[in-house]
Amino acid sequence: MKKVICLILALIMVLSLAACTKGQGGNDSENNSSNENKVPNEQGNQSGQGDSENVDDSKKGGTLNIAIESDCTGIAAWTTNGNTTDLICSWPMLESLFTLDSEGKIVCHLAESYEADPDALTYTIKLRDNIYFSDGSKLNAETAKWNLEFTRERSKKAPNLIGELESVDVVDDLTVRLNLSSWNSCLPYGLARECGFMYSKESYDKMGEAAFEVNPVGTGPFIQTSWERDIKHEYVRNDNYWNGSVNLDGVTISIYKTALVAQAALESGEIDVWHNSDFSLNEMMAEKGFTIATGSIYNTTPLLCFNSVNEDEPFSDIRVRRAISYAIDTQTLMDTVYYGLGRSGNQFCVGDYYHTDEVKGYPYNLEKAKELLAEAGYPNGFDTTLTALPSQTAAVTIIKDQLKNVGINVELNIMELSTYAVELIGWKSGMLYHPSSCTPCVPTQLASMFCQGLSGQVLGLTSMDHPDSVDQYLKACLAAKNDEEQLENLRLAQVEMIDTYCMYVPVGEAPLVFVKSPKLHDDGINDACFYSATLATAWKEK
Amino acid sequence: MFSYFIKRLLMSLLTLVLVSIFAFSIMKILPGDPVRLALGEAVPEEKVQELREEYGLNDPFFVQYFNWVKGIVTKWDFGRSILTGEEITDLIAQRLPVTFSLGLPAFILGIVLGLLLGIVSAVDRGGIVDNIVSFFANLSLGVPQFWIAVMGVYVLSLKWKLIPLQGYVSPSASISGFLSHAVWPVICISTFIFAVIARQTRSNILEVIQQDYVRTARANGIKNSSILFRHTLKNALIPVVTIIGVQMRMLVCGSIIIESVFNIAGLGNLLLRGVTSRDYFIVQACVLLISFVTVIANFLVDIAYGFFDPRIRKSWR
Numbered sequence: 001m002k003k004v005i006c007l008i009l010a011l012i013m014v015l016s017l018a019a020c021t022k023g024q025g026g027n028d029s030e031n032n033s034s035n036e037n038k039v040p041n042e043q044g045n046q047s048g049q050g051d052s053e054n055v056d057d058s059k060k061g062g063t064l065n066i067a068i069e070s071d072c073t074g075i076a077a078w079t080t081n082g083n084t085t086d087l088i089c090s091w092p093m094l095e096s097l098f099t100l101d102s103e104g105k106i107v108c109h110l111a112e113s114y115e116a117d118p119d120a121l122t123y124t125i126k127l128r129d130n131i132y133f134s135d136g137s138k139l140n141a142e143t144a145k146w147n148l149e150f151t152r153e154r155s156k157k158a159p160n161l162i163g164e165l166e167s168v169d170v171v172d173d174l175t176v177r178l179n180l181s182s183w184n185s186c187l188p189y190g191l192a193r194e195c196g197f198m199y200s201k202e203s204y205d206k207m208g209e210a211a212f213e214v215n216p217v218g219t220g221p222f223i224q225t226s227w228e229r230d231i232k233h234e235y236v237r238n239d240n241y242w243n244g245s246v247n248l249d250g251v252t253i254s255i256y257k258t259a260l261v262a263q264a265a266l267e268s269g270e271i272d273v274w275h276n277s278d279f280s281l282n283e284m285m286a287e288k289g290f291t292i293a294t295g296s297i298y299n300t301t302p303l304l305c306f307n308s309v310n311e312d313e314p315f316s317d318i319r320v321r322r323a324i325s326y327a328i329d330t331q332t333l334m335d336t337v338y339y340g341l342g343r344s345g346n347q348f349c350v351g352d353y354y355h356t357d358e359v360k361g362y363p364y365n366l367e368k369a370k371e372l373l374a375e376a377g378y379p380n381g382f383d384t385t386l387t388a389l390p391s392q393t394a395a396v397t398i399i400k401d402q403l404k405n406v407g408i409n410v411e412l413n414i415m416e417l418s419t420y421a422v423e424l425i426g427w428k429s430g431m432l433y434h435p436s437s438c439t440p441c442v443p444t445q446l447a448s449m450f451c452q453g454l455s456g457q458v459l460g461l462t463s464m465d466h467p468d469s470v471d472q473y474l475k476a477c478l479a480a481k482n483d484e485e486q487l488e489n490l491r492l493a494q495v496e497m498i499d500t501y502c503m504y505v506p507v508g509e510a511p512l513v514f515v516k517s518p519k520l521h522d523d524g525i526n527d528a529c530f531y532s533a534t535l536a537t538a539w540k541e542k
Numbered sequence: 543m544f545s546y547f548i549k550r551l552l553m554s555l556l557t558l559v560l561v562s563i564f565a566f567s568i569m570k571i572l573p574g575d576p577v578r579l580a581l582g583e584a585v586p587e588e589k590v591q592e593l594r595e596e597y598g599l600n601d602p603f604f605v606q607y608f609n610w611v612k613g614i615v616t617k618w619d620f621g622r623s624i625l626t627g628e629e630i631t632d633l634i635a636q637r638l639p640v641t642f643s644l645g646l647p648a649f650i651l652g653i654v655l656g657l658l659l660g661i662v663s664a665v666d667r668g669g670i671v672d673n674i675v676s677f678f679a680n681l682s683l684g685v686p687q688f689w690i691a692v693m694g695v696y697v698l699s700l701k702w703k704l705i706p707l708q709g710y711v712s713p714s715a716s717i718s719g720f721l722s723h724a725v726w727p728v729i730c731i732s733t734f735i736f737a738v739i740a741r742q743t744r745s746n747i748l749e750v751i752q753q754d755y756v757r758t759a760r761a762n763g764i765k766n767s768s769i770l771f772r773h774t775l776k777n778a779l780i781p782v783v784t785i786i787g788v789q790m791r792m793l794v795c796g797s798i799i800i801e802s803v804f805n806i807a808g809l810g811n812l813l814l815r816g817v818t819s820r821d822y823f824i825v826q827a828c829v830l831l832i833s834f835v836t837v838i839a840n841f842l843v844d845i846a847y848g849f850f851d852p853r854i855r856k857s858w859r
Contacts, residue, residue: 231709
C-alpha cells in the first residue's frame with residue numbers, strides 16, 4: 001500500500017514537471033507574425049526622429065515593461081554609479097549631450113555640434129535650440145553650465161570621465177565653452193553617458209535636493225511617476241517631448257532577481273525586455289522567437305594577466321607569457337563561456353572603431369607554445385596559480401585545461417569579491433583572470449589601467465610591468481589633438497602591450513544581453529550599447 | 543521563578559551583545575574596503591575616501607561600534623546605506639510589514655497544519671494519512687524552496703494562469719490583490735515550517751504513547767481522545783514549542799529566497815541586496831534585527847517551558 005501511494009505521488013510530480021516543459025513553443029506562431037507593421041529603422045543618431053504627423057496611430061499606446069536583475073544605485077547626477085542598471089533606469093527620462101553610433105563613435109544628441117581646440121584646451125558645445133525639459137523649462141547654456149559644473153563636483157564617475165574639466169563659460173544663449181586643465185580627446189565620451197545628462201535646474205531648485213534625487217527631471221520622452229526601490233520604476237509619456245511625439249503610454253522597469261521567473265514573465269508577455277546575464281538561456285529564448293540584442297559595442301573584455309614584476313616568477317620571462325598566449329584557444333573559450341555570443345580577440349578593444357589590424361597577437365599554436373617554454377627553460381612546464389572571481393570559474397577551468405596541454409599545472413584560486421578586490425591590485429604570484437568592464441572610449445579605459453603613476457584600485461598596480469613606451473603612447477592618445485593622432489597612438493600602444501611586451505592575454509569581448517519580445521520595435525535597446533535607447537520611437541504590436 | 547526569569551533575561555541580553563559585535567565585525571573581518579566594494583572599482587579613490595570619512599569608517603573599530611550601538615539604542619538609528627544613502631531605519635520600517643504580512647500567515651499555516659497533520663499521522667501510524675503526510679513532510683524538507691517556488695510560477699502562473707507571476711500587493715491596498723499575490727509565497731514559506739513541526743509532533747507523540755503512564759491510563763479505561771489530548775499531547779509538545787520558537791525568525795526575515803523569486807520588497811530581500819551589493823551597513827542591521835527576534839523568541843520559549851512542564855516550573859521555586 002505504502003509503495004502504491006508513493007508511486008502515485010511520484011507520478012503526480014512527474015506530470016507537473018511534464019506540464020512545464022510541454023508545448024513551450026506554443027506561442028511561436030504569434031511571435032513570428034510580428035514584423036508586418038515594422039517601420040524603417042530609426043536614424044543613425046537619435047536626433048530628428050519623425051514628427052508627430054507622420055506617426056502611425058496603430059503604434060500608439062501600451063506600456064513597455066523592462067526587467068532588470070537589481071535596482072539602480074541612483075539616477076541623479078550625484079547618486080548614480082554609472083553601472084548598467086543605473087543607465088537603464090535613466091533611458092526613459094534622461095538624455096545626454098552626446099551619444100554613440102553603432103561603431104562606437106561620438107554623435108551629437110542634445111548638443112547640435114561641438115568644436116575641439118586642443119591648443120586652447122577647450123571644447124565649445126552648441127546646444128539644439130528646441131530642447132525642453134519635461135517640466136517645460138528650456139535647456140540653454142546657463143542650464144548646461146550648471147549641469148556640467150554640478151556633475152564635475154558631485155558625480156562619482158566625474159574624476160574618471162571628465163576629470164580635466166576645470167570650468168564652463170557661457171558663450172551665448174545656446175553655447176558653452178568647457179575649459180580643461182589638460183587636453184583629453186575622450187572627454188565627449190564621458191558626456192555621452194551620465195556625466196553628460198542634462199537635468200532641469202528649475203525643478204532642482206523647486207523640489208530641493210532630496211526630492212530631486214529620487215525623482216529627477218530630464219529631457220527624455222518619459223517622466224518618472226514612481227520608484228519603489230527594489231521593486232519597480234514607473235514612467236508616463238512626456239507629451240511635450242522635444243524630439244517628436246512618443247508612441248508608448250508609459251514604461252515600467254521592474255526588478256526580477258530570479259532568471260527563471262524573468263524568463264517566464266517574458267514568455268507570458270508580462271515583460272517585453274529582459275536584461276539577462278545568464279548566457280545559457282539565450283539560445284533557448286532565441287529558438288522561441290525572442291530577439292537577442294547584444295549590441296555592436298561589447299561591455300566586458302576578459303584579460304588573463306601575469307605577475308611580471310616578481311623575478312622569481314616564470315612570467316617575468318616574456319617567452320613564458322608568449323607561450324601561454326599561444327597555448328590558449330580564445331575562440332573555444334569565448335564560445336563556451338558565452339554560448340556563442342562572445343568574440344575572441346587579440347587586443348583590448350570594444351567595438352570596431354578602435355580596432356587595429358597592426359596587432360599580430362598570438363594565434364592558437366601549441367607547438368609554438370611548447371617551443372617557447374623550452375627556450376625559456378621550462379620544457380616540462382611548471383606549476384602556477386590562477387586567481388579569479390567565482391563568476392569566472394568556467395573560463396578559468398578551460399584555461400587550466402588548455403595550459404595542461406603544454407605542461408603547465410594551474411591551481412585555481414577562486415576568491416570572493418572582497419578578497420579579489422585586494423588581490424586585483426597586487427597578486428603575489430601566478431596569473432589573474434579579470435573580466436574588465438569598459439567604456440567605449442578605449443584610450444580612457446587603457447590609460448586608467450596601464451599608465452604609470454596610477455594609484456588606488458588599479459588592475460595589477462604592483463604585479464604588472466608598466467613599460468615606458470606604453471605609458472607614453474597612452475598619454476599621447478589622451479592628449480591627441482585629432483582623431484587620427486588618437487588612433488595612431490592607440491595603435492602603437494596596443495602593439496606595445498600585446499606584441500612587444502605581452503602584458504596580458506586579451507581573451508576577447510563579451511556583450512551585455514537584452515532578450516526582447518518580437519512584438520517590440522524601434523526601441524534602440526542595445527543597438528550599439530546600453531548607454532541609451534530610443535524609447536520615444538519604440539512601439540508594441542497590439 | 544523571578545530569579546529564573548532574570549537569569550534568562552540576562553543570558554538573552556548577553557547573547558544580543560555578542561551578536562551585535564559579530565554583526566558589526568562582518569565588515570571588519572572581510573578583506574577589502576566596504577566602500578570600495580560597494581561603489582565598484584570604476585569609482586575613483588578620492589570619492590571612496592570622501593565616503594569613508596563621511597561614514598566614520600576611518601575611526602578606530604571600538605569607536606565605530608560604540609557609535610553604531612549608541613545610534614540604535616538612543617535613536618533607533620541603524621545608519622545609512624553606503625550605496626544609496628537611504629536611512630536603514632526607514633528601509634526596515636518599510637520592509638518589515640511586508641515580510642510580516644507573508645511570514646505571519648505562513649507561520650500560522652505551517653504550525654496549524656504541522657500540528658494537526660503530525661497528530662493525525664501519529665494516531666494513524668502506518669496508515670494512508672500517515673504515509674501521505676510523511677511523504678509531503680520529507681518532500682518539503684528535501685526539495686529546495688527555490689524549486690517549489692519556481693515550479694509554482696511555471697505551473698500555476700505561466701501555464702494555468704491562476705495566480706500572478708510575481709509581485710506583492712499590500713492588504714491595505716487590495717485584499718483580493720494581496721491574496722492572489724501572497725498565496726503561493728505563503729505556501730512556499732509554510733512548507734518548511736509545516737514539515738519540521740509535523741515530523742517533530744508525530745515522533746514525539748509516538749514516543750510519549752509508549753510511556754508507562756499512557757499505558758496505565760489506557761488500562762484504566764480512559765477514552766483514547768482523552769489520553770491523546772490530556773496526557774500525551776501536553777508532554778509531546780514541549781520539544782515542538784522549541785521548534786516553533788526557532789521558526790519565529792521567519793516572521794521577520796521571511797524567506798530570502800521566496801522574496802527574491804517573487805520580487806517582494808521585504809526584509810529578506812533587503813538583506814540579499816545588502817549582501818550582493820556589499821552594503822554592509824544593511825547587512826549588519828538585518829542580521830542584528832533577525833538575531834534580536836530569534837533571541838526574544840528563545841527567551842519566550844524558555845519561559846513557556848514552565849507552563850508546559852511542571853518539572854521545570856517546580857525548579858523555578
